[in-house]
Amino acid sequence: MIFSSKLIEDAVKEFSRLPGIGKKTALRMVLQLLRMDGNEVDEFTGAVSRMRHGVKFCRECHNVSDSEVCGICVNPGRNRSQVCVVETIRDVIAIESTQQYSGLYHVLGGILSPLDGIGPEQLNIHTLHGRVKNNDVTELIMALSPTIEGDTTVYYIARQLNDLPVTITTIARGIAFGGELEYADEMTLARSIAKRQPIENYVTMK
Amino acid sequence: MIFSSKLIEDAVKEFSRLPGIGKKTALRMVLQLLRMDGNEVDEFTGAVSRMRHGVKFCRECHNVSDSEVCGICVNPGRNRSQVCVVETIRDVIAIESTQQYSGLYHVLGGILSPLDGIGPEQLNIHTLHGRVKNNDVTELIMALSPTIEGDTTVYYIARQLNDLPVTITTIARGIAFGGELEYADEMTLARSIAKRQPIENYVTMK
Numbered sequence: 001m002i003f004s005s006k007l008i009e010d011a012v013k014e015f016s017r018l019p020g021i022g023k024k025t026a027l028r029m030v031l032q033l034l035r036m037d038g039n040e041v042d043e044f045t046g047a048v049s050r051m052r053h054g055v056k057f058c059r060e061c062h063n064v065s066d067s068e069v070c071g072i073c074v075n076p077g078r079n080r081s082q083v084c085v086v087e088t089i090r091d092v093i094a095i096e097s098t099q100q101y102s103g104l105y106h107v108l109g110g111i112l113s114p115l116d117g118i119g120p121e122q123l124n125i126h127t128l129h130g131r132v133k134n135n136d137v138t139e140l141i142m143a144l145s146p147t148i149e150g151d152t153t154v155y156y157i158a159r160q161l162n163d164l165p166v167t168i169t170t171i172a173r174g175i176a177f178g179g180e181l182e183y184a185d186e187m188t189l190a191r192s193i194a195k196r197q198p199i200e201n202y203v204t205m206k
Numbered sequence: 207m208i209f210s211s212k213l214i215e216d217a218v219k220e221f222s223r224l225p226g227i228g229k230k231t232a233l234r235m236v237l238q239l240l241r242m243d244g245n246e247v248d249e250f251t252g253a254v255s256r257m258r259h260g261v262k263f264c265r266e267c268h269n270v271s272d273s274e275v276c277g278i279c280v281n282p283g284r285n286r287s288q289v290c291v292v293e294t295i296r297d298v299i300a301i302e303s304t305q306q307y308s309g310l311y312h313v314l315g316g317i318l319s320p321l322d323g324i325g326p327e328q329l330n331i332h333t334l335h336g337r338v339k340n341n342d343v344t345e346l347i348m349a350l351s352p353t354i355e356g357d358t359t360v361y362y363i364a365r366q367l368n369d370l371p372v373t374i375t376t377i378a379r380g381i382a383f384g385g386e387l388e389y390a391d392e393m394t395l396a397r398s399i400a401k402r403q404p405i406e407n408y409v410t411m412k
Contacts, residue, residue: 002302004271005272010256010257011256014253017250028226030254033224033258047217048239050216052240070211071211093208097207
């Protein structure tokens with residue numbers, strides 16, 4: 001692409017660094033910003049800048065937060081005996097958006113993947129033992145990817161905590177709502193038959 | 207979506223205002239920016255801000271420019287007797303990227319569309335007569351969309367300039383390179399047969 005403005009070219013280059021954004025999409029965004037009011041663009045850049053420089057990571061659960069401890073961890077209405085272990089911040093947002101979970105979280109920041117050089121030291125695993133012990137957590141819900149790495153992480157964490165009286169559960173796997181049986185992979189279908197539920201459990205979410 | 211950080215939420219909201227960007231894509235971008243170095247994010251916001259506040263529109267051709275007159279208009283190597291009329295800045299970038307055109311441009315900023323309330327006054331049409339006259343332009347290449355609005359704009363401009371000795375041409379329509387005949391629409395196919403070319407013209411671009 002040949003631009004007649006270095007300013008446009010620079011902005012396009014910056015947008016192209018974002019995930020899934022090619023040069024054409026970047027250009028479309030830049031031209032949209034160019035059409036917007038100067039004030040609106042200042043709000044855009046301001047929000048991005050404040051986000052990057054202002055966001056903290058909760059010292060309890062490692063979730064993103066605007067303060068030292070996040071809104072979920074300080075909320076007295078949350079069930080403190082339940083902790084849901086997730087890979088990323090995005091998982092917290094997904095689960096919170098269901099409005100069906102009232103416990104706390106623990107964000108690992110990834111899953112164990114020796115081939116990618118990700119061991120326990122690269123993740124927020126070492127703080128988990130103390131957290132479970134000191135806060136009398138009774139249930140740890142593992143909400144990790146249903147992959148070999150995810151399962152490995154579940155087993156690793158379970159072993160680390162086997163001296164504590166905590167129940168470790170994993171979220172249910174099965175056919176998604178609206179999913180069609182014939183398109184489900186064999187593993188999911190096999191597991192969903194093995195872990196079949198009585199009808200009364202099927203309709204409640206907890 | 208429920209966010210545990212207002213700062214993240216605000217940044218996601220800003221990104222969602224860009225064309226084609228939903229909440230999930232916006233979140234992916236925001237989390238990518240969160241992972242980037244603070245300096246890199248400052249470069250990102252700086253480039254956007256400088257672009258919005260620094261970009262000018264060339265007073266000759268209305269293309270985006272870093273100065274009063276754009277790099278194409280001031281370039282002594284360009285053929286000043288040829289002007290290519292386009293709808294948007296994006297078209298200039300597309301044509302420049304072919305590196306096959308050495309004349310000047312005229313960016314209308316849209317095409318005539320009475321139903322959308324776009325008349326000649328909303329476009330950069332009134333400057334065209336003076337430009338053609340004062341600069342001894344001999345050819346005006348109309349590179350507009352092959353739609354009713356595009357054709358209307360071509361005829362409108364042709365009528366405005368009918369007192370001047372300028373040849374008005376339109377870019378060739380036809381089957382795209384790599385396009386398959388059977389998938390071409392009837393209009394394009396019919397026109398491309400009617401406007402068939404001798405083989406020697408076919409291989410040259412000018």
